[in-house]
Amino acid sequence: MAKKIVCRCHDVTESDIEAAIEAGYNDLETLKRITGVTTGHCQGKTCLSLTMDILGRYKGARLPQTTRIRAPIDPVTLGSLVTKKETK
Amino acid sequence: MSKEELNALQRGYHRRDELEELDVLPPEETVKEKRVALIECVEEIPCNPCAVVCRLDAIEKDGLCAPGTVDWEKCSGCTMCVAVCPGLSIFLQQIKDGKGYVTMPYEVLPAPKVGMTVKLMDRSGTVVGEGKIVNPTYQAKGDAYPRWVVTVEMDDPALSYEVRAIKIPEE
Amino acid sequence: MVDWRIYDHPILEFDRGKEVTIYLDGKPMKAYESETVAAALYANGLREFSKSIKYRRPRGFFCAIGRCSACMMEVDGVPNVRTCVAMCKEGMQIKRQKYPADYLNPILNLMKLPPAVYMRLMTRPSFIYKPAMTVMRELTGLGKFKKTLPGPAPTTMGSEGTLETDFLVVGGGPAGMQASIEAGQRGANIIIIDDKDRLGGQLLKQTHTFFSDVKYAAGKRGFKLGEQMIAQLSELPNVKVLTETAAVGYYPKENVMLMKRPGNATLKVKAKKYLVATGAYEKTLVFENNDIPGVYGAGGVQTLLNVFGVKPGNRGILLGTGNVALMVAYHLIQAGIEVAGVYAPSFRRVRGYFVHAAKIQRHGVPIVTRHTIVKALGKDEVKGAIMTRLNPDYTPAEGSQFHVDCDFICIGVGLNPAYDLVQLFNPQMVNNGTLGGMVPIRDKTFRFAPNAYIAGDCGSIEEATTAMLEGGLAGLYVTEALGRGDEGVTAKIEEYTHTLEEDRGSPFSTRLKAAIEEITVEDIEEVLN
Numbered sequence: 001m002a003k004k005i006v007c008r009c010h011d012v013t014e015s016d017i018e019a020a021i022e023a024g025y026n027d028l029e030t031l032k033r034i035t036g037v038t039t040g041h042c043q044g045k046t047c048l049s050l051t052m053d054i055l056g057r058y059k060g061a062r063l064p065q066t067t068r069i070r071a072p073i074d075p076v077t078l079g080s081l082v083t084k085k086e087t088k
Numbered sequence: 089m090s091k092e093e094l095n096a097l098q099r100g101y102h103r104r105d106e107l108e109e110l111d112v113l114p115p116e117e118t119v120k121e122k123r124v125a126l127i128e129c130v131e132e133i134p135c136n137p138c139a140v141v142c143r144l145d146a147i148e149k150d151g152l153c154a155p156g157t158v159d160w161e162k163c164s165g166c167t168m169c170v171a172v173c174p175g176l177s178i179f180l181q182q183i184k185d186g187k188g189y190v191t192m193p194y195e196v197l198p199a200p201k202v203g204m205t206v207k208l209m210d211r212s213g214t215v216v217g218e219g220k221i222v223n224p225t226y227q228a229k230g231d232a233y234p235r236w237v238v239t240v241e242m243d244d245p246a247l248s249y250e251v252r253a254i255k256i257p258e259e
Numbered sequence: 260m261v262d263w264r265i266y267d268h269p270i271l272e273f274d275r276g277k278e279v280t281i282y283l284d285g286k287p288m289k290a291y292e293s294e295t296v297a298a299a300l301y302a303n304g305l306r307e308f309s310k311s312i313k314y315r316r317p318r319g320f321f322c323a324i325g326r327c328s329a330c331m332m333e334v335d336g337v338p339n340v341r342t343c344v345a346m347c348k349e350g351m352q353i354k355r356q357k358y359p360a361d362y363l364n365p366i367l368n369l370m371k372l373p374p375a376v377y378m379r380l381m382t383r384p385s386f387i388y389k390p391a392m393t394v395m396r397e398l399t400g401l402g403k404f405k406k407t408l409p410g411p412a413p414t415t416m417g418s419e420g421t422l423e424t425d426f427l428v429v430g431g432g433p434a435g436m437q438a439s440i441e442a443g444q445r446g447a448n449i450i451i452i453d454d455k456d457r458l459g460g461q462l463l464k465q466t467h468t469f470f471s472d473v474k475y476a477a478g479k480r481g482f483k484l485g486e487q488m489i490a491q492l493s494e495l496p497n498v499k500v501l502t503e504t505a506a507v508g509y510y511p512k513e514n515v516m517l518m519k520r521p522g523n524a525t526l527k528v529k530a531k532k533y534l535v536a537t538g539a540y541e542k543t544l545v546f547e548n549n550d551i552p553g554v555y556g557a558g559g560v561q562t563l564l565n566v567f568g569v570k571p572g573n574r575g576i577l578l579g580t581g582n583v584a585l586m587v588a589y590h591l592i593q594a595g596i597e598v599a600g601v602y603a604p605s606f607r608r609v610r611g612y613f614v615h616a617a618k619i620q621r622h623g624v625p626i627v628t629r630h631t632i633v634k635a636l637g638k639d640e641v642k643g644a645i646m647t648r649l650n651p652d653y654t655p656a657e658g659s660q661f662h663v664d665c666d667f668i669c670i671g672v673g674l675n676p677a678y679d680l681v682q683l684f685n686p687q688m689v690n691n692g693t694l695g696g697m698v699p700i701r702d703k704t705f706r707f708a709p710n711a712y713i714a715g716d717c718g719s720i721e722e723a724t725t726a727m728l729e730g731g732l733a734g735l736y737v738t739e740a741l742g743r744g745d746e747g748v749t750a751k752i753e754e755y756t757h758t759l760e761e762d763r764g765s766p767f768s769t770r771l772k773a774a775i776e777e778i779t780v781e782d783i784e785e786v787l788n
Contacts, residue, residue, distance in 0.1 A: 002547035002634060003314070003368075008321075009328060011313035014545050016374045036375035040312070041328035041339070041401070045540040046321070049675050049696055064690040066697050069682040071508025071517065074454070075339070080523045083416045097608035100580075100601075100616035100626030131613045132765040134724075135470040137478040152472060153765040172478050174468040175614030196593050196622070197269045213623030231478045232468060234270060253621035 006054070007047040009040020017051060021058050028055065028065050038067050041075075101211040102128065104249050113249060114160050114181060123165030123182035123189065127156045128252075129175050137172045167191055171228035171237050180239075181248050187241055188248030191224065194236040198256050200225055208242060209253040217247055219254065261304035262289070265568040269593050270466045270480070273568035279349040296342035296353060297323065297330045298567035306552040306640050308332060308342065309356060312399050313372055315364040317639050319552030322541050323559035325454060329550075331401060332356060338402025343559075346456055360398040417517070419526040424448045424499075426737055427516055427528050429506045429680060430536035432460020433723045434715030434730030436488040438534050441734035441751070443495040445743050450528060451498060452518060454505035458492070459485035460538060461558070462723060464565040466593070467586060470612075471724035471762055481723060482565070501526075506537075509683040514710075532710055532737045535681050536730060539674035539695065539716040544578060547634035553641025557587040557671030564590050572667035576644060577601040578632055582722075584671030585615035588624055598624045599665050604631040604649050612767075632668070633660060641668055674720045681717065684708035687786055693774035695720030702783040704736040705729065709784055712737060719775055721768075728759045 004014040012035050025031045028051070037051050038044030044051075044067055052063055072081070096102045107113050107128060114124050125146070127138065132153040139149040139156055146162035147169060149155075169178045170193055180191035194200055204221045219242040228235045240254055265273065275291035282288065283300060290299035297308065297320050307317040308330040320330040325344035333354040334340040342353070360367070373379075377399050381391035426442055428435045431453030439451045457463070465481025476484055492498050504526070507517045516528045541556035543549070553572070555563075557579070560571045564587075575591060577584045580603035588598050601619070603609075605628050609616045616626050629649050636643040648659035678697040682688065686699035686707045698718055699707035707713045714733040715726035732755045735748050763772050780786050 004545045004547055005311075005316075005550045006545055008311065008318070008543075008550045010375060011311045011316070011372075012374045013371075015371075020374070034374070036378070041331065042326065043679070045326050045328075045675070046543050049542060050545055052690070062690050062692060064688065064697075066678050066682065066688065069679050071510075071683060073679040073683070074505040074507050074519060075341075076507055076519050076525070077523050080418070080519060080525045081416055094628070095608075097613060098606075098628050100609050100613075100628075101620040102617070128617065129614050131767075133470055133612055133614075133767065134472070134762040134765055135477060137473055140473045151764065152761040172468075174470050174478060175612065176618045177614045195269050197267055197595060199269075209621055209623065211617065211621050213620055213625070231480070231483070235468075255622075 006050050007035070007037040007040060009042050009047075010036040012037045012047075014054065017054050021055065026055065026058060028052070028063070028067065031055070032067060043067075043073075102130075103211075111157075114158075116183065118160045119181045119248070120183045123180050123191070124160045124163045125158050125165065125169050125178055125180050127158055127169075127173075127178050129155050129173070129177040131155065133175075135174060137174065138169045138178060141168045141172045143168070165191075167224055167237050171232045171235060179252065183245040183248060186245060187243060188245035188251075189222070189239055189241055190248050190251045191237060191239040192252060192254070194238040194254070198258065200236055200238045200254075200256060204256055206240060207255040207257070208240065208247065208251045209255060210250040211252050213253070215255070216250055217242060217244065219243075219251070221254075260289070263302045263304065263570045265564075265570055265594055268568065271482075271565060271568065275568070279347055279351075281347050281349075281351040281353060283353050284355060290347040292347060294347050294567050296332070296334060296340075296345045296347055296351070298343070298563060298569050299347050300342065300353070301563065302567075302569045307355075308552075309401070310358075310361060310364070311550070312401060313377060314367045315358070315361050315399070316368065316550065317552055318550060320555065321543070321559055322556050323562040326540050327556075333402065336405065338404060344455060356402055358397065358399060416525055417527045418524045419520055421515070421527040421529060422450065423529045424450045425530065425741055426450075426532050426534070427530035428452070428534045428536065429516070430460065430534075430538060430715070430717070431455075431458035431500075431502070432536060432538055432715060432726065433462055433484070433488070434536035434717075434726040434733070435460070435534060436485075436492060437727045437730035438536065438712075438714060438734030438737070439498050440488065440491050440495070441731045442738050443492070443498040445738045445748065446497065447738060447741055447743060449498045450501060450530070451492070452501045452504040452506065454503065456502050458489050458500060458502065462488075464561045465586075465723065466565050466590065469724055471722075472758055475758065476724045476727060506680050509533075509680065511683075511685060532712065532740060533684075534712045534714060534730075534733055534737065535684075535707075535717055536713070536715045536726075537677040537680055537717050539676050539720060542670070542673045542675055544632070544670050544672055546632050548637075549635060551635060551637060551641060552639065553637065553667045554635055555667060555669055557583050557669040560667070560669050561587050561590060564594055570594060570596055571669075572665075573597060574599055574665050575667040575669055576663055576665045577669045577671055579603050579671035579673070580605060580609045580611055580616065580626060580628065581671060581673065582611035582615055584669065585609070585611045585619060587669055587671060588619045589615070592619060592622050592624065599663050600625045600627050602627045602630045602632065602646055604629065604653060606649075606651060635668055636662075641666055644668055674716060676720060677717050681707065681713065684711045685787070689778055691774050691778060693770050694718075694778070698778060700778050700780060700783070700786055702780050702786075704740075705733040706736075706783045708787070719771065721771065725759065725762055728755050728762065731755050732759070
């Protein structure tokens with residue numbers, strides 16, 4: 001059977017997530033750290049709702065959670081985030 | 089379950105008898121007398137260009153979301169509502185001199201020209217015959233530009249109750 | 260030479276601007292200044308833009324608006340550029356990001372590697388970690404960093420300074436633009452930003468005429484409405500328009516919105532009021548082989564087709580029978596592309612407006628409900644799809660699988676409200692399925708934080724017409740909050756509110772109305788404290 005990809009940035013399949021949930025990582029924050037889901041380049045834009053759907057199936061409820069959002073929310077170069085040190 | 093056993097909302101198109109039950113299709117005496125509009129939009133969606141554009145107040149709507157109903161006594165078949173409907177669901181129908189005529193909105197290529205022979209399709213997309221493009225056929229102005237309003241003539245007048253699309257053969 | 264561009268279209272005339280030459284891995288390609296790199300490369304026949312990290316699977320674009328990051332390539336030496344929002348320039352050098360593990364792809368695809376294995380192998384003992392990671396990055400990974408990147412030198416944080424304004428609008432779609440028009444016409448100082456090179460948001464690709472009331476949008480084509488609003492904004496001297504500007508972060512303690520500008524520059528804005536109108540992200544589906552070139556979001560195909568005039572393929576299928584999927588099927592017919600069918604698992608009915616379904620069915624496109632996709636066929640590109648009929652309990656019906664010939668699959672199954680910038684304001688979020696996903700609680704004046712407002716798809720997934728009305732209302736409430744309210748403003752608020760209620764008066768909006776009531780409170784400050 002061909003792979004069913006949930007997190008396309010980190011190549012996490014549906015069976016990977018289901019295995020992790022069954023192994024006990026049934027919370028978004030721990031699931032995210034063990035599988036890498038939502039931590040890729042798109043930061044969960046395509047896979048967060050799919051992951052929450054899978055988690056919801058196991059928990060039987062609509063879970064009110066996203067991953068913790070921190071700036072930057074759009075890719076920036078490191079150079080544009082540093083402040084030049086004033087030299088005398 | 090075959091497609092026939094589904095209702096129109098599951099199937100994606102109406103059958104003629106379903107529209108007749110909803111009083112959408114004008115009776116034969118009406119279309120033999122003059123060209124009139126018929127509105128095949130039967131759901132409640134917020135929309136009012138048809139009622140606003142009709143200069144004879146022939147289209148009634150009971151609020152922004154109610155489907156429009158045509159008063160065939162008042163309708164003069166002027167084609168304004170056909171041009172303006174965002175859902176492309178208004179048509180004109182006429183039976184004259186033993187031939188059927190359907191006026192429809194048209195927004196695909198190739199551009200229609202009076203005199204062309206075209207394939208006729210019914211609501212399900214099945215080819216049901218051949219017809220000829222006649223007047224009134226023109227390109228709408230204003231907001232609906234560059235939509236075409238196309239009238240097509242068919243030898244079998246009964247087909248004017250079925251034909252809702254045409255296919256212009258590629259050169 | 261392969262050219263997938265559309266030159267004859269029944270509605271649109273594509274003014275592509277000056278022709279330029281760009282280079283893909285050294286090969287020259289025809290492009291135009293108004294095209295994005297992804298659109299130009301796609302028009303020249305490129306289908307595989309990048310490979311996934313672990314299995315090195317080929318990936319095409321998906322969203323085409325700079326969100327899903329499937330289209331990343333190295334542009335002029337800078338790695339990981341989202342080519343679907345980078346504009347073409349003469350002489351641009353574009354390289355696919357290749358790695359030695361690409362050659363192992365056939366083997367990797369047969370294996371089942373643990374998730375994030377490339378981050379976990381050889382982390383102990385510690386002296387092995389650094390060389391092991393260097394090797395791992397050479398085998399997999401995305402993008403190579405040089406010691407110094409080409410292009411403008413890195414600037415300091417806030418290099419373009421700090422601007423102060425009354426009202427900052429993030430998002431130049433119908434909601435953001437209407438808010439800026441309403442507040443701008445009444446004298447507030449406004450900055451409106453959008454990450455694309457032009458305002459308009461989703462309006463730019465909508466060639467169909469809108470519904471709703473003739474007073475606002477009905478009968479007008481989406482892109483014409485967009486042009487109208489952009490013209491209105493350009494006539495207001497107190498509205499500053501910043502394009503190619505993306506919000507990077509909001510810092511509540513300092514009340515600063517940090518945004519990135521072209522050329523690695525950054526700009527800080529301190530505003531009295533903010534409007535977050537950043538729209539939504541396209542959902543995707545999980546099925547076998549669901550991420551190969553050829554599987555696209557319906558909105559992404561709409562962008563490619565109507566903004567850049569590039570055909571996505573010769574014959575496609577659509578998954579989903581909501582308004583977006585039905586509309587994109589119609590756009591494909593207008594572009595002369597064959598649509599093999601529109602499939603959805605719904606049993607009750609076609610999910611979108613019936614008239615949208617009727618107008619594609621009469622052109623011979625079958626609408627097939629009670630079916631869903633099992634597998635996309637093809638290794639490097641979509642070559643077909645396996646569909647199955649469903650039993651009433653949504654399990655696949657035995658022996659009902661069939662094959663459909665197609666070279667692209669459009670997924671039009673819904674949108675997720677954009678939840679990132681919103682959350683930096685520390686709102687209270689809820690997960691509401693009817694509204695599309697994670698949305699903030701808001702009050703009757705559209706505030707979701709003491710100084711921030713929300714409008715459009717970002718707050719609840721609906722239509723462009725309702726986005727426009729919500730944006731207008733938010734702009735008027737901001738006008739009042741800035742102390743510029745008067746009888747005229749109150750009257751206009753009533754007018755907009757009445758039209759919005761009428762728009763939501765159809766059975767389509769019953770559940771949505773109830774859901775919006777659930778997330779609306781009297782005063783947001785009481786909820787957040």
